[in-house]
Amino acid sequence: MEYQWNWGVFLLPSAVNDGTYLDWMFAGLKTTLALSLSAWVIALLVGAVVGVLRTAPHRGLSFAATAYVEMFRNIPLLVQLFFWYFVLPEMLPAAVGDAFKAMNPVAQQFIAAMVCLGFFTSARVAEQVRSGINALPRGQKNAGLALGLTLPQTYRHVMLPMAFRLVVPPLTSEFLNVFKNSAVCSTIGLLELAAQGRQLVDYTAQPYESFVAVTVAYLAINVVVMLLMRKTEALVRVPGYLGGK
């Protein structure tokens, strides 16, 4: 059986008449971008806090932070997603759970996916932040303390401004991963890029065109993120450090 290529398929009006199939792809792309970027913000904020706590000279705090990281790293993303989407709403106090379930289904999917992806990624960001802090020469912390700064002040004014700059290059791959991992969220019915691609196959029976289009979209995201991170790296580079090339 010969396959009939038809690139014009993207310009056809969709089966439910809400624009063309190309519009479907762009809608999916928008969802992927919105989901990944909002999850990335959560991941950076939570990951920075947890990463700092992992280096804290306090047993309870560093244990809690380590437990947090191990928890999110040793359970598959798909299982975590089902937890946030199916399990947690049942376990919350009835009022909160019911409020969540009364929301627009698309909003439910998006919130669950965003929180899931954000926390999942935060554990990885935390590891990078921790290794950034540990990479600082020990003298920096001692110097801060010797100047009479308290430990939180030393973190705030001496160590973190350096550590956050060192951590930017290794964060590039985590940033790329957020976009790739967001495709997992198609499993709870969220119509992001990969899901739109699949839907296109169901409606048009043109799997190869759809496959190529989705792949190109992910490649484009990759290229843009890499360029963006390269600019950021150049901006925050610490003179005199390796990688300050």
Next chain:
Amino acid sequence: MFGSYEFDWSSIPGSLNFLGQGLMVSLEITALAIVAGIVWGTLLAMARLSSIKPLAWAAAGYVNLFRAIPLVMVLLWFFLIVPKFLESFLGLPPGSDVRLASAMIGFALFESAYYAEIIRAGIQSVPKGQLAAAHALGMSYPQAMLHVVLPQAFRNMVPLLLTQAIILFQDTSLVYVSALADFFGAAYKVGDRDGRLVELVLFAGAVYFVLCFAASQAVRHFQKRLQGA
């Protein structure tokens, strides 16, 4: 904080057999993807380091392409496209169950891109003098690779390869998209059947956590011993 939900774990004991079979499927896919990934990944890594430019470009293109797209997408496409292709290619009767085979092929092709990068770094970590010494002893390039460079490279890479294996094991849960009953797929089916999705998702998460945490602690221990040696 645990609202009004009443837990009922009674559907798990009776389904342990089914869940166990699912776990075997997950482990099977993991094992095959590791073996295929390392073999194909080694070839890709060597191609990428080759002095024959088109070969190096092709390998780099393959690795970068697979590393840029999500695994779910690859599995989805292998689920949608490859079964039809395999049927016509191998002359199987239509409707034969090639889901497991296509999931495995998808995994192997995808993971080999990640293994290729680990192995490339491993090969590059071997001092250049080793290859020169092997050549000086009269070994051909394949001999030098096989007997001198790769054994040392793999020794350096073992912890990274094992860590990647743990990630891979977690990733096998994504064959859920092809409706295969791997461990998570089996747990989902039981939960869906009995209306006990909450318990089964928690149970599956706990099992994955115990297995992966134990494995990663073992890798860490092994890594320390390797560094101490």
